[in-house]
Amino acid sequence: MMMQFNFDSSEPLYLQVAEQIENAIFLGSFATGEQIPSTTEISRDFQINPATVLKGMNILVADGLIQKKRGRGMFVLEDAQEKIRTKRKNEFFQDYILNMIVEAKNLGLDENAIISLVERGFEEG
Structure with missing residues (x-):
């Protein structure tokens, strides 16, 4: 998955994280049941604080798009x-x-x- 973040934008990074992952799900880059990159992977690859990445992912959890499976990671829900x-x-x-x-x-x-x-x-x- 290709993600691009605008560090100069007035839009907070955690919202950009949520939007990037949501868009990837919408466009089919992440299929139902598929694991998305971990907080650590995104944090490392894009030099973003892990707490910021997690905050973005938590928006998607709250929206019912992804689900955390303890010890395994985040996965795309069926009707996302x-x-x-x-x-x-x-x-x-x-x-x-x-x-x-x-x-x-x-x-x-x-x-x-x-x-x-x-x-x-x-x-x-």
């Missing part, structure tokens, strides 16, 4: 990929669709006009 997909769909709706609707209303566009623009976007994109 679907949970991430659902979460991201909700975020997409909140972050993009609702803002698009507000802007469309400001421009005087109705639902059909928006649908036409989305269809055009799919054709051109």
Whole structure:
């Protein structure tokens, strides 16, 4: 798994750790039941404090994406990929669709006009 961290970002490193691992699960780099790299491995490979890495992993445990098996490591839970997909769909709706609707209303566009623009976007994109 390839991880990249921005040490100059205002986003805390533990959140970056959680996002990187979540994204790897979502994209299938870590399959259901597969072990993810240990806190020690990530800490060593990227020169990040182990407590910081663990804090990021604990977010994923709390979200029900990975599970700690005592003495064996962290493993991807069965429905992790679907949970991430659902979460991201909700975020997409909140972050993009609702803002698009507000802007469309400001421009005087109705639902059909928006649908036409989305269809055009799919054709051109």
